[in-house]
Amino acid sequence: MSNELIESGSGTTEERILDAAMQVFAEVGFDGARVDEIARRANANKAAIYYHIGDKEAVYTVVLQRVFSGFVQRVIETVQQAQTPEEQLRLYIRTIANNLRQHPYLPTIMMREFASGAKHLPGAIVAEMTKMIGLLASILHDGEAQGIFVHVTPLLIHILLVGGHIFSNSIDLIMLKHQQVIPPQLLAAHQHFPDTFPQEIEETILRAVKKTSA
Incomplete structure (x- = not known):
């Protein structure tokens, strides 16, 4: 697993958030995941996560839906x-x-x-x-x-x-x-x-x- 930041030019803000979230959920699970850490890795701020996707539960759902969709x-x-x-x-x-x-x-x-x-x-x-x-x-x-x-x-x-x-x-x-x-x-x-x-x-x-x- 990697905790490196995702480059700001790597896809849209939402894509970077979801890529970062998938890493974090894999490493520490849903309960251990923090929106702050997802934002840090995505080179985004917390407000961007809530604006583009929603709270942590919404992010988790979208992460899995993106794979299964x-x-x-x-x-x-x-x-x-x-x-x-x-x-x-x-x-x-x-x-x-x-x-x-x-x-x-x-x-x-x-x-x-x-x-x-x-x-x-x-x-x-x-x-x-x-x-x-x-x-x-x-x-x-x-x-x-x-x-x-x-x-x-x-x-x-x-x-x-x-x-x-x-x-x-x-x-x-x-x-x-x-x-x-x-x-x-x-x-x-x-x-x-x-x-x-x-x-x-x-x-x-x-x-x-x-x-x-x-």
């Missing part, structure tokens, strides 16, 4: 390009993985939310997440109806996918920060893990849901 529709459109349930599931997995990689602060924010019992998670974001799970349920149902997939709980698969990426991100940070106390063989084994993890989680999920020949 249009994401569900992109996943739906991508999945529709596939012809079979297996292809649809693979595209579902890859699209979510790509989105998480494009927003490196999001996994940490979501981990904090899950740890707190989603205390500050906006209802609009829950609605978007529910749509995602509904899409996954449809893919799995079609695969089961066609005799391709076994019966599995969609929420379990979604937790495996998203939770795996979130914890993978955390492990990378732990390895980097505490490499002096981690055995060399473990560091060596982990060296290529960030690059291979997306493919490994995809294949793990497919092995879990695909029906094997008797």
